[in-house]
Each structure stands twice: as C-alpha cells, then as structure tokens.
Amino acid sequence: MGKLQGHTFNHSRRKFLKNSGWLSIGTTVLFSTGCSLIPAIPTTSDNLEESVDAWIQISPENRVRFFVAKAEMGQGILSGLSQIIAAEFNMSLKDVDPVFPHTNQISPVKMTVGSESIATLYPHIRLACGRLKQSLKTALSSRLGNSLEELDHAEGGIYDRRTERFFSYGDIVSNQAKIELLSEIPLLQNPQDQLLIGKRVPLLDTAPKTNGSAQYCHDVKLPDMLYGCTVKPPAFEATIESVDSHAAEQAKGVIRVVIKIEHGLVGIVATTKSQAISALEKLNVTWKIPKIWQQQDVDELLDIERLKSQGIAPDKLRDDVHPSTVVSEAAKTISLSYSTPFGAHAAMETHAGLAHVRGDRADLWVGSQDAFFHQKLASKITGLALEDINVHTTFIGGGFGGKVIVAAAVEAIHLSHAVQKPVQVIWSREENFQHGYFRTPSRHHIEAGLTAQGKVSFWKHEFSSGAVIFNSSAVPRLVHQMILFFSADSGASRGARIPYAFAHQEINQWDRIFPVPTGAWRGLSTSSNAFAIESTVDALARAAKIDPVVFRLNHLDNEYHRLKKVIQKVAGMTSWDVPMPEGKGRGIACGIYKETSFVAVVAEICLDKKNKKVKVEKLYCAHDCGLVINPNSVESLIEGNLIWGLGMALIEDLSVKDGKMNLSNFDQFQLPRMSDTPTIEIALLEDKSIPPAGAGEPAIMPTPAAIANAVFDASNKRVTSLPIRWNDLFDEH
Amino acid sequence: MKFDLIVNKVNHAVDVPKETPLLWVLRDVIGLTGTKFGCGIGQCGACTVHLNGEAVKSCMLPASALIDMRITTIEGLSADNNHPVQQAWQELDIPQCGFCQSGQIMAAASLIKTHPTPDDSIIDSQMTNICRCGTYVRIRKGIHLAAKKYQTIDT
Numbered sequence: 001m002g003k004l005q006g007h008t009f010n011h012s013r014r015k016f017l018k019n020s021g022w023l024s025i026g027t028t029v030l031f032s033t034g035c036s037l038i039p040a041i042p043t044t045s046d047n048l049e050e051s052v053d054a055w056i057q058i059s060p061e062n063r064v065r066f067f068v069a070k071a072e073m074g075q076g077i078l079s080g081l082s083q084i085i086a087a088e089f090n091m092s093l094k095d096v097d098p099v100f101p102h103t104n105q106i107s108p109v110k111m112t113v114g115s116e117s118i119a120t121l122y123p124h125i126r127l128a129c130g131r132l133k134q135s136l137k138t139a140l141s142s143r144l145g146n147s148l149e150e151l152d153h154a155e156g157g158i159y160d161r162r163t164e165r166f167f168s169y170g171d172i173v174s175n176q177a178k179i180e181l182l183s184e185i186p187l188l189q190n191p192q193d194q195l196l197i198g199k200r201v202p203l204l205d206t207a208p209k210t211n212g213s214a215q216y217c218h219d220v221k222l223p224d225m226l227y228g229c230t231v232k233p234p235a236f237e238a239t240i241e242s243v244d245s246h247a248a249e250q251a252k253g254v255i256r257v258v259i260k261i262e263h264g265l266v267g268i269v270a271t272t273k274s275q276a277i278s279a280l281e282k283l284n285v286t287w288k289i290p291k292i293w294q295q296q297d298v299d300e301l302l303d304i305e306r307l308k309s310q311g312i313a314p315d316k317l318r319d320d321v322h323p324s325t326v327v328s329e330a331a332k333t334i335s336l337s338y339s340t341p342f343g344a345h346a347a348m349e350t351h352a353g354l355a356h357v358r359g360d361r362a363d364l365w366v367g368s369q370d371a372f373f374h375q376k377l378a379s380k381i382t383g384l385a386l387e388d389i390n391v392h393t394t395f396i397g398g399g400f401g402g403k404v405i406v407a408a409a410v411e412a413i414h415l416s417h418a419v420q421k422p423v424q425v426i427w428s429r430e431e432n433f434q435h436g437y438f439r440t441p442s443r444h445h446i447e448a449g450l451t452a453q454g455k456v457s458f459w460k461h462e463f464s465s466g467a468v469i470f471n472s473s474a475v476p477r478l479v480h481q482m483i484l485f486f487s488a489d490s491g492a493s494r495g496a497r498i499p500y501a502f503a504h505q506e507i508n509q510w511d512r513i514f515p516v517p518t519g520a521w522r523g524l525s526t527s528s529n530a531f532a533i534e535s536t537v538d539a540l541a542r543a544a545k546i547d548p549v550v551f552r553l554n555h556l557d558n559e560y561h562r563l564k565k566v567i568q569k570v571a572g573m574t575s576w577d578v579p580m581p582e583g584k585g586r587g588i589a590c591g592i593y594k595e596t597s598f599v600a601v602v603a604e605i606c607l608d609k610k611n612k613k614v615k616v617e618k619l620y621c622a623h624d625c626g627l628v629i630n631p632n633s634v635e636s637l638i639e640g641n642l643i644w645g646l647g648m649a650l651i652e653d654l655s656v657k658d659g660k661m662n663l664s665n666f667d668q669f670q671l672p673r674m675s676d677t678p679t680i681e682i683a684l685l686e687d688k689s690i691p692p693a694g695a696g697e698p699a700i701m702p703t704p705a706a707i708a709n710a711v712f713d714a715s716n717k718r719v720t721s722l723p724i725r726w727n728d729l730f731d732e733h
Numbered sequence: 734m735k736f737d738l739i740v741n742k743v744n745h746a747v748d749v750p751k752e753t754p755l756l757w758v759l760r761d762v763i764g765l766t767g768t769k770f771g772c773g774i775g776q777c778g779a780c781t782v783h784l785n786g787e788a789v790k791s792c793m794l795p796a797s798a799l800i801d802m803r804i805t806t807i808e809g810l811s812a813d814n815n816h817p818v819q820q821a822w823q824e825l826d827i828p829q830c831g832f833c834q835s836g837q838i839m840a841a842a843s844l845i846k847t848h849p850t851p852d853d854s855i856i857d858s859q860m861t862n863i864c865r866c867g868t869y870v871r872i873r874k875g876i877h878l879a880a881k882k883y884q885t886i887d888t
Binding site for chain 1: 750753757760761764765766767768769770771772773774776777779806807808810811814819822823826827828829830831832833834835838856857858860861862863864865866867868869870871872873
C-alpha cells in the first residue's frame with residue numbers, strides 16, 4: 001500500500017498505470033507505442049481494489065475531498081458518492097468536496113455505463129474510507145500513546161475516552177507528516193445504522209444547475225480559442241474522393257483548412273464559429289458512395305424468415321428445443337412477430353470537444369461517458385504518450401449511452417493538432433441527429449403454447465438485431481465481424497432470458513451488421529426484448545383466460561420472489577380488479593435488469609378517438625434495486641425512464657432514407673414533452689441488506705410493453721410494432 | 734455591426750455580424766454561458782432568455798433586432814439563486830443533467846408572472862421546452878410551488 005501524506009497524493013504515474021491493470025491488456029500497451037493495427041476500444045475494465053484509496057483525501061480543515069471517478073450526466077453519481085462518503089466519515093454533505101478528476105489524476109476507470117456505478121463502486125469506496133479512518137486512528141494512537149481500544153470513531157473524527165478529547169480527522173492529518181495507509185480490511189458500519197444512507201438529502205449539483213453556473217463542455221473557454229467544424233458524409237458508407245479547398249482557404253477568419261482523407265476528416269479552423277461554418281460551405285468535396293441505403297435494405301437484413309431461408313445460423317441463448325409432441329398437445333398456440341425501429345439518444349447537449357494540442361502535451365475537454373477512451377484516441381491521433389494527455393470531464397448534458405464515443409471531440413483533437421492551438425468543436429443538432437450512433441432496430445418472432453391448465457408448455461423466441469454492445473462506431477467492420485464470430489452481442493440479448501419457468505425454451509439470436517452506426521441506448525435492448533416478451537405473455541394470459549398478473553405469478557419460481565413482489569406491489573397500486581371504462585385500458589409488464597434490479601410497470605391509457613392518438617394517463621412503477629442511497633434520486637431516474645419508455649412506445653420514430661437517417665432537428669424528430677407527460681406513481685421496494693443495484697436504466701425495460709398491453713386492454717388490438725400508430729391499429733385513413 | 738445591448742442590467746458594446754443570433758452574442762461575445770444551445774431553430778427552448786421581461790428563444794433573435802434591448806439571462810434572474818422558481822427547483826431537486834434547466838427556469842419564471850395560478854393544462858401548453866432526462870413531472874410540481882411563493886412575494 002502507498003503512503004498517504006496529509007496534503008497531497010504521492011503515487012507515481014507508473015504506479016497508477018500498474019494499479020490500473022493497463023499493462024495487463026495487450027492492446028493498450030501496443031496502442032501507446034503507436035501501433036495502429038489494434039483499434040482503441042472503450043474502457044471496459046478497471047482495477048478498483050488498488051485505485052480507490054487514491055481517490056479520497058482528508059484535508060487539515062477536516063474536509064473530505066474526493067475524485068468523482070465516473071461521469072455525472074444527470075444520474076446523480078456526484079451526489080450519490082458524496083452521500084456514501086459523508087456517511088462513512090459520519091460527516092455532513094457540507095463537509096465533502098467532490099472533484100471531477102482529469103485522466104492523469106486517477107487510474108483508468110471503466111466507462112460510465114450499465115447502471116452500475118454505485119453498485120460497483122460502493123464496496124470499494126466503503127473499504128477505502130474505512131481503511132483511511134482506521135489508519136488515522138492508528139496514527140493518533142501512536143502519537144498519543146493510547147491503545148486503539150481507548151479511541152472511538154465519532155462524527156468527523158476520533159474521540160479519546162481516556163482524556164475525553166475529540167480530534168477531528170483534519171487535526172490528525174495536520175499533525176502528521178506521513179500517515180501509513182493500512183492494508184487490513186476495516187470493520188464497516190451497517191448501512192442501516194448510517195444516518196445519511198437512505199435519506200432524501202438535497203443533491204449537490206442542483207444549485208449550480210439552477211443559476212447557470214454548472215459548466216458543461218460547451219461552456220469551457222480557453223484564451224485564444226479557435227472554432228472548428230468538419231464536413232460530414234452525405235450518406236452511409238460515403239468516402240472522400242477529392243477536396244478542393246481553394247475557396248475555403250480564402251474565406252474570412254480561416255486559420256487552416258485541415259485535410260486528412262485517411263481519417264475521413266476535412267475541416268476548418270477559424271477565429272469565430274460562424275466564420276468556420278461559412279468557410280465549410282465553400283469547401284468542394286466529392287464523395288464516393290457505393291450504395292444509397294434505404295430502410296428496406298436494413299429491414300431485409302433483419303428479416304427473420306429471410307435469415308432462416310438463407311440458412312444463416314443464429315446464436316442459441318437457450319436450446320431446449322421443444323419436441324413436436326409438445327406442440328401437438330398444446331391446447332392453444334400463439335405466434336406473434338414484433339418490430340422496433342431505430343432510436344436516437346437526443347441528449348440536450350450536442351456532442352462537443354475542446355482540444356488543446358501543443359508541442360509535447362494535450363488537454364481535452366469532452367462531455368463523454370469514457371474519458372480514458374478519448375485519452376487513448378488522442379494519443380493515437382497525436383502520437384503523444386497517455387501521460388502527456390489530460391482529458392477533463394465537466395457536467396454532461398445527457399449521455400444515455402450516446403456519449404461513450406464523442407466524435408466531435410475526435411474532430412477537435414485532429415484540428416487542434418494541426419494548428420497547435422485550442423480548437424472547440426460543437427456539433428449542430430443536425431450533425432448530432434445524423435452523425436452520432438443510434439439504437440438498432442430489432443425484429444422478433446415468438447411462438448408459444450399453452451396447456452389446457454393455462455401453463456406455457458413451450459416458448460420459442462427468435463430475434464435479430466444490429467450492434468448494441470459492440471458499438472459499430474468504435475470497431476471497424478472487419479473486427480466487428482470477427483467478434484461476432486466468437487460471441488453473440490450481449491447488449492442485444494440483454495433481457496431476452498426470461499424469468500418465467502416456461503417449459504422448453506428456445507431463444508435464438510441473429511446479430512446483423514449494417515453501415516448505420518448503432519450502439520448502446522438507454523437500457524440497451526431490454527426495452528425491445530421486453531416489448532416482444534411481455535406482449536406475448538399478455539397474449540398468452542388472455543388466451544388462457546387468466547388474469548395477466550396471476551398468469552405471471554403462476555410461472556415464476558420462488559427464486560424470483562423479488563420480481564413477484566414488484567408485480568404484486570404495482571398491481572396493488574392500481575384498482576387492478578376493476579375493469580377500465582370504455583375507451584381506456586390498463587396493462588402490466590415486468591422485467592429484471594442485469595439480474596439485480598426488479599421492475600414492474602402498469603400503464604393506464606385512453607384512446608383519444610378525436611385526435612387519433614393513444615394518451616398515457618398514468619404510469620405506476622414498483623422498483624427494487626437493493627439498498628437505496630437517496631430515494632429522491634432513484635425516483636427521479638425512474639420518472640425519466642418511464643418517460644423514455646413512453647417516447648419509445650408512442651412518439652419516437654426514425655428510419656433510413658436515401659442513405660441518411662431521415663431526421664435533422666426537433667421539428668422533424670418528436671420526443672416526449674410536457675404535454676405528453678402522464679401522472680406517475682412510484683413505489684420503492686427495498687431490502688436494505690441487499691447491496692445497491694442500478695436505477696439509471698431498469699424502469700425503461702417494461703414500459704413500452706406495459707403501454708402496448710394497455711392498448712390491447714382498451715382496443716383488443718395487439719401492438720406489434722413501435723411506435724404505436726393509430727392507423728395501424730384501427731385501419732382508419 | 735456595432736451596437737449596445739443591456740444584459741442583466743449591464744451595458745455591453747458588441748460588434749458582430751448583424752445576423753448573429755443573440756444566443757451566441759451571449760455565450761461567445763459577452764461570455765455568459767448559462768444560456769444553452771440545443772437546436773438552433775427555436776424548437777427545444779434551451780436558449781430561453783427574457784427580452785424586455787418576456788420569455789424568448791435567443792437562438793432565433795438576430796443581433797440586428799437587439800439594439801438597446803434589455804435582456805435577462807439565467808445569471809441575472811436573481812441576485813442569489815433565490816428567485817421563487819429557482820427556490821422551487823432546489824426544494825424539489827428538479828435538475829438531472831441540468832442542460833435544459835436554464836431555459837426551463839426562464840420559461841417558468843415568465844409563466845408565473847403572466848399566470849399567477851397556472852393549472853396543469855396551462856403548464857402543458859406553455860411549457861414546451863424539451864427535457865430529455867424527463868423531469869416534466871417535477872417541473873409541473875415546481876411551477877405550482879413557485880407560483881405560490883411568487884404570490885407571497887407579491888402581496
């Protein structure tokens with residue numbers, strides 16, 4: 001263990017790198033020596049055991065300063081970690097100073113994804129705080145000549161029972177030149193006994209977000225900062241053929257026209273943003289476009305019948321193929337096909353980056369979910385060593401999976417490298433909608449059978465999807481194909497394994513590659529998979545003439561008692577046994593997110609025949625994510641997820657047209673606004689002895705299905721494609 | 734084009750092309766970055782400021798329309814982050830990522846001035862700002878709370 005001084009950390013950079021486990025990842029070592037064959041990939045692992053101690057520091061003023069090692073994008077990690085740390089030291093939130101580190105202040109940390117920051121960090125942070133407290137206690141005991149038994153941890157310090165004196169942790173730190181960090185595992189308080197855990201304490205970043213002082217990447221300014229923008233391909237798969245930059249070079253305010261065709265980059269650096277944009281329009285670029293993609297081309301790649309007729313074998317997630325006797329003996333069988341479209345993240349802050357490359361070092365400001373990935377990219381582009389590149393994180397104006405890779409920051413790096421001055425790139429909304437990456441569309445086909453007693457006797461779920469966990473922006477096509485050869489896309493399959501004890505389950509997955517970049521979107525494929533699964537479960541329940549809640553409970557093993565509880569709870573929040581009036585409907589759906597968060601949602605909708613719209617009037621959610629650090633924070637995230645689910649079910653739609661995505665701005669792309677917002681009721685179920693799990697995504701999983709099931713309840717029409725279109729349901733044109 | 738502009742009660746002499754939207758005058762020239770860029774076509778509301786007391790979308794106003802105008806941005810809404818809307822937002826912990834919230838707060842502040850006791854249908858029709866994080870339920874509550882606070886100040 002390292003030595004910890006009172007005021008500053010004393011870890012060498014090499015120890016950081018060693019602690020991080022970077023040296024154990026061959027690709028990273030090759031990468032930092034300039035090998036261009038292996039692509040930089042997002043940061044998928046970290047070595048928390050050795051690195052978290054270095055994040056937390058006590059000052060002589062008795063304040064706890066710590067590095068917020070994950071991206072704060074509205075999910076509340078800054079406040080959540082502050083609350084956990086304040087609880088450990090038995091101090092108030094006012095005594096905690098969270099700091100966003102840059103990439104050379106901490107060892108690499110896994111990207112902020114997967115609703116797992118609190119879950120993964122919680123045990124390590126607790127141990128690090130406990131070790132620090134114990135080390136301070138030991139240091140005090142040797143200074144005073146007390147035995148450890150005579151010293152008690154108290155609020156923000158240590159109480160000496162022998163002399164009845166209190167020493168704050170800050171006092172102890174001020175009086176020692178060096179404090180040795182002990183390696184024994186400290187005893188930790190039961191979180192149920194900690195005053196702050198489970199409390200609705202105010203969030204630390206609310207005040208700066210209400211007076212305009214919270215800083216985002218768009219807001220960072222450097223002296224003599226220049227502005228950059230780049231040409232964008234007019235179609236998927238377009239490559240640059242030729243560039244005539246003569247007119248652009250003469251344009252007012254232009255510092256440099258940067259042409260790097262091998263990187264697909266042609267851009268302008270100018271003194272003002274508007275000058276950069278004007279000059280860009282004067283660039284004459286010709287493109288080679290091998291094919292103009294249409295939505296139909298993507299649809300063909302995903303079409304399950306086509307895949308089967310082409311003999312393309314799927315990955316098998318479950319392979320209990322049902323014998324033909326089971327099918328023939330089934331009292332009823334159901335066969336349903338489902339379709340979900342492309343999705344956009346549409347975070348309010350567009351992609352942006354501010355890069356300052358000069359001489360032998362670089363600084364980058366980027367609102368991304370993976371600062372260390374951008375550090376690697378910067379190293380690849382500039383040739384600088386990782387330790388000479390600092391990537392700074394600000395508040396992020398929404399991530400939702402869409403800011404793992406921020407191409408605008410990559411552009412800024414290229415442009416700044418060319419001019420050796422700070423260059424800011426802020427994408428327009430049009431660029432953001434067209435040139436980021438998307439949620440992939442999916443296709444599902446489910447066949448299931450029922451016995452006469454209303455038990456599911458076989459379940460066969462086949463689905464196809466584009467890239468989810470392997471972001472096709474990050475990974476070249478050839479590498480992507482290679483990866484898929486060995487393993488199915490685990491993002492596409494998230495939520496496909498069902499908790500129901502259906503006999504004879506077969507789950508087949510086709511992973512498809514198409515040139516539209518796709519990757520992680522909030523909840524990954526859980527909302528698409530649950531839409532297909534929970535709609536079919538609803539259909540089975542109705543075919544069996546069994547209440548949809550009872551039907552689900554009948555098929556859940558006791559192993560899934562937490563799922564049973566949220567289902568029962570959410571139904572109990574409504575007047576479940578009272579049928580909805582004419583023109584209205586109620587639907588339920590449930591899901592388990594990454595095996596650790598349990599959610600059930602009921603939607604109440606009304607059919608607005610006058611406006612030919614489905615209106616969600618109320619959403620109920622029962623949510624169990626283990627120990628809750630701040631219930632207010634978790635409820636906020638649930639509200640957000642329910643709105644996302646509503647958007648996916650009813651509003652959001654995009655498709656490929658003439659080689660591009662068919663949307664450019666919020667006049668074309670509709671997403672939930674205030675007038676779409678239902679009333680929401682939330683119940684948090686919590687066993688405080690279960691470690692904290694995620695809340696950033698789980699509630700989106702069952703929401704579209706709950707709404708679709710509510711539509712069936714109201715109309716007797718089964719929704720099989722999203723977004724729900726009145727004309728598709730009621731055939732009125 | 735050279736002209737004077739009053740922002741948060743301070744006079745600024747600016748010199749920008751006449752078509753430059755107010756949003757960028759505020760952010761890049763004057764240096765007030767609390768007002769955000771979200772779409773550039775007046776659809777999302779992240780750029781909402783007050784022009785002579787009324788909520789407007791600053792991405793849609795060219796510099797040529799701003800001569801001698803009084804602008805209030807989020808930074809100037811109150812002396813100490815304590816406008817009734819800001820107080821309500823803090824009490825309910827409304828912001829998540831926060832990027833839209835300057836615009837939401839400016840829109841809400843204007844709303845409660847013109848509608849002292851707004852009901853949900855007024856809020857729905859007037860508050861068109863986009864929040865991708867989905868804080869709408871809390872914004873509704875926040876506006877009701879702010880309206881009550883505002884009335885207390887008024888009387």
